[in-house]
Amino acid sequence: MMEKLKARWGVTTNWELTIIFLVFSLAGSSILYVKRPVMRLFGIPPEVSLWIRIPLTIAIYQFTLLAWGTLFGHFSFFWEKEKRFMRFLVRAFFPVHDPVAKPAKKKVA
Numbered sequence: 478m479m480e481k482l483k484a485r486w487g488v489t490t491n492w493e494l495t496i497i498f499l500v501f502s503l504a505g506s507s508i509l510y511v512k513r514p515v516m517r518l519f520g521i522p523p524e525v526s527l528w529i530r531i532p533l534t535i536a537i538y539q540f541t542l543l544a545w546g547t548l549f550g551h552f553s554f555f556w557e558k559e560k561r562f563m564r565f566l567v568r569a570f571f572p573v574h575d576p577v578a579k580p581a582k583k584k585v586a
Contacts, residue, residue: 486554496549504542512537 479494488494513523515537521529539559546555 488554493551496551497554500542500545500549500551500555503545504538507541507545508534508538511541 479491483489483491483494486494486497488497512534516523516530516533521533539562543552543555543559546552
């Protein structure tokens with residue numbers, strides 16, 4: 478399984494893979510400490526709806542991921558992940574109608 482991840486992510490050594498896992502875990506853990514002060518900084522009260530807090534938490538996580546990735550010397554790896562995530566969000570929430578695109582085939586049961 479580790480070899481598949483290394484091939485998919487373009488990583489050559491187990492040490493690089495360990496650093497990447499460490500950055501993901503540090504970003505996830507540090508979001509617990511960073512989220513509340515950042516939301517206070519922007520004047521967002523804790524009682525605000527989850528529909529507002531969740532997207533803001535995801536955005537803060539993306540910044541912490543880039544920060545930790547930069548500190549560990551893997552900014553380019555995490556920047557590529559960030560760009561892919563942003564493309565996914567844009568396509569998910571702002572689908573573009575392409576009149577030239579072929580319609581999807583229906584599955585026959």
